[in-house]
Amino acid sequence: MKGDLHVHTLFSDGKNTPEEMVLTAIEKGFSYIGFSDHAPMTFDDGCAMKAEKLPEYAAEINRLKEKYKDQITIYLGLEMDSLSPLPAVELDYRIGSVHYLEMADGHHVPIDWKIDMLKHGVDTYFGGDIYALIEAYYERIGQIVQLTGADIIGHFDLVTIFQEREHLFDETHPRYISAWQKAVDNILPHCKLFEINTGAISRGYRTTPYPAPTIQAYILEKGGKLICNSDSHNKDTLGFEAP
Numbered sequence: 001m002k003g004d005l006h007v008h009t010l011f012s013d014g015k016n017t018p019e020e021m022v023l024t025a026i027e028k029g030f031s032y033i034g035f036s037d038h039a040p041m042t043f044d045d046g047c048a049m050k051a052e053k054l055p056e057y058a059a060e061i062n063r064l065k066e067k068y069k070d071q072i073t074i075y076l077g078l079e080m081d082s083l084s085p086l087p088a089v090e091l092d093y094r095i096g097s098v099h100y101l102e103m104a105d106g107h108h109v110p111i112d113w114k115i116d117m118l119k120h121g122v123d124t125y126f127g128g129d130i131y132a133l134i135e136a137y138y139e140r141i142g143q144i145v146q147l148t149g150a151d152i153i154g155h156f157d158l159v160t161i162f163q164e165r166e167h168l169f170d171e172t173h174p175r176y177i178s179a180w181q182k183a184v185d186n187i188l189p190h191c192k193l194f195e196i197n198t199g200a201i202s203r204g205y206r207t208t209p210y211p212a213p214t215i216q217a218y219i220l221e222k223g224g225k226l227i228c229n230s231d232s233h234n235k236d237t238l239g240f241e242a243p
């Protein structure tokens with residue numbers, strides 16, 4: 001990678017300061033780095049940025065832009081969840097992601113938190129039918145541009161995160177294929193850019209990046225574009241490439 005647009009810092013659930021990430025990016029010879037901390041949420045999930053921190057975050061990234069402008073191009077972004085309120089700061093770009101499904105009773109089913117929480121969500125809210133949860137997930141991400149103003153689609157098939165640990169569903173099932181194809185078709189008129197995200201590899205969940213090769217091929221065939229991002233939560237995985 002020559003740069004990385006999916007980067008978290010201490011402003012959300014990352015482990016390093018933005019400046020530490022910039023210095024590592026310069027060391028690695030990147031020509032650009034974009035910050036995409038988790039945007040504030042409508043509920044406290046323990047990961048997202050606190051709403052009152054947003055102006056400080058923007059000011060810090062803008063300060064670094066200026067300080068390092070002769071060495072690297074820095075972009076100010078956010079990873080917007082479909083449940084993030086629209087931010088009141090000016091951004092260079094937004095990644096749009098679905099990490100939770102909000103249920104009618106106000107409960108939030110996390111997609112990538114823990115396998116037991118996902119299974120509990122399937123049993124409690126989807127009558128034990130995992131394809132029903134998957135359809136709800138892809139319906140939501142299919143609307144992500146309208147919901148967040150996303151410029152890049154984040155980890156499009158996040159719902160596969162646990163598949164290598166435990167085979168929860170069949171990725172060749174017609175309901176699965178139809179759900180993700182519909183989502184791609186719904187997104188493409190509004191946003192062409194999907195990320196190839198290596199974050200689950202560097203964190204030990206998967207051996208391949210998001211999205212699956214068949215989905216990448218479909219996106220390209222339908223006129224979409226792909227960009228490599230590491231979804232780094234610390235400086236050591238910045239620019240992490242798929243083996």
Ligand SMILES: [Zn+2]
Nearest residue numbers: 079097154155
């Ligand atoms: Zn994410």
Ligand SMILES: [Zn+2]
Nearest residue numbers: 006008079231
């Ligand atoms: Zn992320």
